[in-house]
Amino acid sequence: MSVLDQTKAKMAAAIEHLKTELKSIRTGRANPAMVEGVIVEIYGSPMRLKDVASINAPEARMLLITPFDPKNAAVIGKAIEKANIGVVPIVDGHVVRIKIPQMDENVRKEMVKLCHKRLEEAKISIRNIRRDSNDLVRKQKAAGDIAEDIMKKNEKSIQELTDKFCKEADDLTEKKEKEVSTI
Numbered sequence: 292m293s294v295l296d297q298t299k300a301k302m303a304a305a306i307e308h309l310k311t312e313l314k315s316i317r318t319g320r321a322n323p324a325m326v327e328g329v330i331v332e333i334y335g336s337p338m339r340l341k342d343v344a345s346i347n348a349p350e351a352r353m354l355l356i357t358p359f360d361p362k363n364a365a366v367i368g369k370a371i372e373k374a375n376i377g378v379v380p381i382v383d384g385h386v387v388r389i390k391i392p393q394m395d396e397n398v399r400k401e402m403v404k405l406c407h408k409r410l411e412e413a414k415i416s417i418r419n420i421r422r423d424s425n426d427l428v429r430k431q432k433a434a435g436d437i438a439e440d441i442m443k444k445n446e447k448s449i450q451e452l453t454d455k456f457c458k459e460a461d462d463l464t465e466k467k468e469k470e471v472s473t474i
Contacts (some may be wrong), residue, residue: 326376353388394471458463
């Protein structure tokens with residue numbers, strides 16, 4: 292696998308991670324991704340909520356969590372409370388309901404800040420990948436494995452990949468900010 296292929300794969304992974312992080316950021320609408328990653332202690336072992344229950348959004352401001360084993364509803368409710376994600380679970384028989392409260396301006400600003408923080412983390416990751424790849428190309432040149440013009444060409448290609456993936460990260464975050472800011 293060439294240095295460029297490795298670089299592209301690592302940068303794509305950074306973008307996928309950003310997508311996952313952005314999904315968990317709260318908007319004004321109910322989104323199952325908000326709670327999918329909550330850790331629930333079931334049968335003595337920690338598991339992700341999405342592995343022990345189905346999560347649906349039957350209404351714009353309501354999440355409905357149906358445990359695969361109905362006896363776990365109370366445990367799931369407690370785990371969501373403990374996760375401190377700004378929602379209050381209501382254990383209703385064998386299901387857990389979560390009403391998503393209306394977001395005020397301060398909460399929206401906090402969510403936008405969180406979007407920017409996640410964007411910056413993704414860009415730092417992408418830049419670190421660029422640095423590592425450039426170092427690798429320079430080492431190949433120093434070892435005599437590649438010529439100077441190929442090294443320069445590879446560095447230029449690595450920079451183009453960096454620009455492309457940073458732009459994609461910006462676009463994803465901008466889209467999420469619009470979603471958060473929409474009332």
